[in-house]
Amino acid sequence: MTNHWIDMKHADVVMICGSNAVENHPIAAHWIMKAKENGAIVVSCDPRYTRTSAFSDHYCKMRSGTDIAFVNGMINYALQNDRIQLEYVRHYTNATFLLNPEYGFADGLFSGYDQATRSYDRSKWAYALDPSGVPKRDLTMRHPRSVLQLMKAFYARYDIDTVCNITGTPKDVYRKACDVYTSTWAPDRVGCWLYAMGTTQHSHGTQNIRSYAILQLLLGNMGMAGGGVNAMRGESNVQGSTDMGLLYHSLPGYLGEPVAAMQTLSTYLERLTPTSNDPLSANWWQNYPKYITSLLKAFWGTHATKDNDFAYSYLPKTVGNHSYVALVEAMHAGAIKGLFCFGMNPAVGGPNSTRAREALGKLEWMVAIDLFETDSSVFWKRPGTDPSTIATEVFLLPAAASVEKEGSISNSGRWCQWRYKAVEPPGDARSDAWIITQLVAGLRKAYDAGGAFPEPIRQLTWDYGQDADAHGEPDPHRVAREINGYFTEDKDIAGKLWKAGDQAPGFAALQADGSTACGSWIYCGSYPGPNKADNRLARREKSDPAKDPLGMHPNWSWCWPVNRRILYNRASVDAHGQPWDPKRAVIRWNADAKKWEGDVPDGPWPPGEKLPFIMRPEGVACLFAVALVDGPFPEHYEPVESPIRNPMSAVQYSPVCKVWDLKSIGEPGEFPIVATTYRVSEHWQAGAMTRNMPWLVELVPDVFVELSPNLARSKGIRTGDWVRVWTKRGELKARALVTNRFEPLFVAGRAVDQIGIPWHWGYAGIAKGDSANLLTANIGDPNTFIPEYKAFLCDLAKA
Amino acid sequence: MKTKALLIDLPRCTGCRGCQVACKQEYKRQAEKTTFFGGPGYQNPADLSAETWCLVTYNEVLVNGRHDWVFGKRQCMHCEVPGCASACPVKALEKLDSGPVIYHREKCIGCRYCMLACPFVVPRFEYETWNPYITKCTMCAHRQVAGGIPACAKACPTGAITFGDREVLIREAEHRIAGNPGGYVHHIYGMEEAGGTCVLHISSVPFEELGYVMRVPRSPMVAHTEPAMKAVPMVMLGLATVLGASYALRTRKQRDNQPAESGHIS
């Protein structure tokens, strides 16, 4: 999130789109309720009337997979009706930038498209530069090649009739949503956008989020209290996992993945360190060399030296795609021999789970680390399988649950909170850190006996100690101190001498010369001293509402970066450092004292000295962006499986998304019904925890399909009946729940039915049932390769 | 001592069932065996029971011509003059000045008159066990004594359950209704029902649409039950325990707290 949970209470309008926050993040409702008490209007956009919709003031039904059309229409509404915060847009976004003549858009394709490789040459989407290499700007924004004018032309195609014909939202309902949400263009009205996996899990999921960001920028809602683009993460610590580089395409602190073309540290840095010739741009990522060098020092300590490129060669360089589906496909093809599965349940959680289960059977070995036997750990004896035909050797290691070990979790608002151990883990259960430590020790021993390229393992810094307790658990404080970072040698910084071994005070102190080590630069400053009392993650001080009216609680835990509670907060003030919205001031420049007050600002410079979006080389936010591989503006494409032809262009679905197997894609003639998947409050992800918890099983014991009375009548289905649902990939059996909360949509001139299925079930645990992921497809967003779980085609009948 | 109460503000309820699980956890009640759903929407189990003292209901209702989803909460109402207590021949149920109607299992003889006397059909009998007792929501009297609030109120994320002085909560309910006349029906359920209760509900739709018991006299239940119960000769009480044993032979289906075989709910 750019903002944080408590901050939701400051919104004037809360848009919940691509999320069922009230059901799946129940505590979000706590804060949104406070916003409602203050008169906020809550809007819910969802294919189905959910518990979130029931909580909201205004509900927009829509067809799954049409978010871009939905939001582009709102952007168009804002542009057409002058509902944009003009000064914010002029000074804090690239609306004023001029584009070079090569950029263009026609019939669903941006310039630079290559059909053969299904990819874009993004160099065609560049700014026009002045002789000093700074993008040309027209502050009047009237120049025909200015981003604002090109946007106006692009978005004009998304009028209300066109949008509603795609999304199926009734026009009056949609117009009202546009009107309510764009009312936050006023500097002292703020809109908060909340999203989750309903947004991301599409073949254009990243562009869905882009569309939210563009709208929020036009309305001046970024950096503001009660504003922002807020991803509600699906697991309590998913924020922490991405911060620490668990995604395949990033290193800790969102440093880029070294790919095969980056064989040396200098090529890596050349490719990834942005440059700017604009003196007003802070261009914070110019510090890339400091962060990667410090990371390498944390990994390999004294073995990482200037002479060996700080052991950069020890980092694996990726070739091709290593996203989730790609890994499953590689297992299926026999290219991957072994799998460690930490708290992950691919037999239920991934798309096309039949294929994932087959893939597990092609492994030589698999280690599942979990609280319970999971559907994945018992895949070899799943119903309909003969265990004697599966050669995979499976190990199940009992893991300690989060309350059975000490450590930290980072919540969606980037607050990293320390947790104490409440109880001892049962039996042989151990923390993940203990398990990995044993693994490192075992691997080292094996490499001592020889093997190719042993240095990365043998020289790895692994000094997390051993608790005095019976099992010798590693010390989580040592891990946290390494994540914070420390000096590896004596260093003089601006006249202050830091000794080797001192904890780093913050990332501004990190160095590119090897004198600092840091496990994740964005966490630098979280544990700035040697003692447990220095652990800022463990702080538990609530602040006095009189002194902290926004409820930022700066002394409660710690949040990255530098305890800044609202990102991009420099955009919440005008050129003089005065808040656009004085009643909810995030920061404010005190001209007398010559200092900032309020939240930790995005950089210490006085107002006007630097542009506000310090992570962008432009210094401003990008309405037009070259960062994504599928276009500088979000364009509506149909989901890969769709009931209609794309009304916007001849390009049916994302021209660059990844479809692993075209034969697995169904046609609307055979599969006429739109389906989506989701979760319920009562179950958690792939269900390993909740399907083993009797009180929760009591509440929702069985997989069910929600469908409209219309569709049910036409198929002769009643509530409680068993039904079969099938797609080109597979089939499941579930109970029917006939409900008015699903309604047919009028789309492209005809009625289209939608159904929905929660996906928590599998064959292990107390509550058993088919996983909805038997139905979903191996299709990936081209930027992240997140699978398109949320929109596909099916048919159903009474079983 | 001021009488305490719970105010259930249904428009604030999100149907998350934190309360339902918190109640089970507080009293270590068993999970019931359920199949699919036991009532409209996601309701489970089908009814209050010896193991389920708090039950969230899911009601699809028409509001201004549009379908809405409105949630209800069932539990003991903690009547000011409780029919259950006045029907009990041995004072196993007791109304505390502080509000809760509590149960003394050591006094209970298993006659189950309280079950017949309760207008809200709340007390349940542990047919499952060999030594059965009556069970129901206690308003978490033991937590109140310890200075806490009921477990369900504590768990509720949205403030749909407020614990406080009954008088103050009635004023609060009136204030909320007056402040949002379009958002609430003008009815505080429990202010007068059964002569007044310590659980008060306010709603955006008429309570009958949420399946709330509507045929409750406005006067205290004692007036309706006491004369009849006084006439019961003591010998009947022994008989009641025998009846209890025969009830224990009820079918498995009933114990599963499920509607009908197919799971159909109309």
Ligand code: SF4
């Ligand atoms: S609701 Fe029923 S059980 Fe509860 S106090 Fe009133 S009469 Fe007794």
Ligand code: SF4
């Ligand atoms: S007051 Fe206590 S016993 Fe009654 S429903 Fe709430 S948690 Fe359960």
Ligand code: SF4
């Ligand atoms: S905990 Fe609160 S919001 Fe959740 S179901 Fe119970 S009363 Fe409703």
